[in-house]
Amino acid sequence: MTAGNVSYDQLRDFIAGIYQAAGVPAADAGTVAGLMAQADVIGADGHGVFRLPQYIRRIRAGGMNPRAVPRVVEERPASALIDGDNGLGHLATSMAARTAIGKARTQGVAWCGVRNGNHAGPASLYARMVQEAGMIGLYLAVGSANHLPPWGGLELLLSTNPIAVAVPAGEEPPIVLDMATTVAAYGKVKVKAQRGEAMPEGWMIDHQGNPLTDPKRANEGLLLPIGGYKGYGLALIFGLLAGTLNGAAMGRDVVDFNADDTTVTNTGQAVLAIDIAAFGDPAEFRRSVDALSRDLRGSRRLPGVDRIWLPGEQSRLTRLKREAEGVPIPPALRSQLDALARDLGAAALAA
Structure with a gap:
């Protein structure tokens, strides 16, 4: 070491x-x-x-319950809603992943939502849990503070609202996509500030539309969505699925947990598990994923490009x-x- x-x-x-x-x-x-x-x-x-x-x-x-007991409050054969009891977000979200895996084994697919949760770390943790069980995993969340305005606006009504998808492979590494709907997750802005580093242009703008590169001034700016208005649309839809559908906070109701330590955040998340066996032979699926991975990695590259990466390879x-x-x-x-x-x-x- x-x-x-x-x-x-x-x-x-x-x-x-x-x-x-x-x-x-x-x-x-x-x-x-x-x-x-x-x-x-x-x-x-x-x-x-x-x-x-x-x-x-x-x-x-007093803003988070250290002795929380997450519990299922609504349930059907292929779905469940978990109340996180305002505890550490990792507890309710990992429970959602385990519940989705168990239900998908009998139902083929399962969707589990979380309300009354908290920030739960990187999205890929929970998609990977499902993938490690041999299934396709998908995770959505409402971010823990609003840093994104509606397209063309200035009022911060949306968060980074991330998505992660993990797909099993055979001999190749699994494909794991983990991304915010903004160009950069706000956690990366906080890391830059702690390390005294500037942000690249394109992460944030100020209220006049000028590039903002000083992370210590982040509260004066707006995160930029991926793909312009398309990223704004994704942030909205993911928030509806992970937040509004579960009775969790969305829009004006989202609490900035970076600035407020006492108010309950009611953070929402969702985990989807897809059992590959419900759609065909898992071994054949894995072989197909391997073949596609090799095709993509081995395809012709632009001048100066040393390698084509697949999602999850660098992590x-x-x-x-x-x-x-x-x-x-x-x-x-x-x-x-x-x-x-x-x-x-x-x-x-x-x-």
């Missing part, structure tokens, strides 16, 4: 210890810690341990590298984590 980095186990144990010190039951702390550490291992640096001080701040301020390489070398923790983040551990009387993150 590279000097200064931390292993998955060290990171998971540290996060779990912090949560237990904040009053989260040990089993729940372990579940959430494992998912957050996974986020860092796959390179989703804005959604792993980076978020821990913020989550703890919300728990201590897979990051995972392999970080499993071997550990997860890098920037100095500013380590300082925050050390202060958090001292404040709670918990063990510090390994050096």
Whole structure:
């Protein structure tokens, strides 16, 4: 392991210890810690341990329930609605993924929604859960703060509203798409601010339509949607499916959890599981995915392009590298984590 980095186990144990010190039951702390550490291992640096001080701040301020018990409140053979009891978002969302997998085994497809949840980390975590069960997984969410106006507007009424889709393969890596409906997820803006780095042009604009590259001025700007008005349309539809359909917050009701530690967010998510066997031979499907992957990767490239990447390949390489070398923790983040551990009387993150 590279000097200064931390292993998955060290990171998971540290996060779990912090949560237990904040009053989260040990089993729940372990579940959430494992998912957050996974986020860092796959390179989703804005959604792993980076978020821990913020989550703890919300728990201590009364905005999030540390002893939540998510439960199914509506159910049919191929669907379920889960109330997250205002707990850590990872608990309700992972429950939705497990429930969707179980239902899809008998029904072929299953859709599970979440209401009264919270921020739950990177979208791919939950699509991958379904994919690792041998199915196609899809995840949608309403983002935890509005940073996107309707196309042509200035009022922030939509969030980054991400989607993730994970498709099993055979000998090739699974295809895993994880993207926001904005050019950049807001977590990436927060990471840039912490590291003192500028944002590329094209991520945000100010209220006059000029490029905004200083992440510390992000509250003065607007995130830009992918594909112009098309990204705005996707953000709206994904929000309706993950938020409005579940009785969760959408539009003006979305609480900015970056600025407000006390108000219940009522975040909505949705997980869809598709059992490949309900549509044909899973082995044949995997062979077809392999063949398509090889065709795409091996196709002719533009001058100067070294490689054609498939969705999920770069995060897979990051995972392999970080499993071997550990997860890098920037100095500013380590300082925050050390202060958090001292404040709670918990063990510090390994050096």
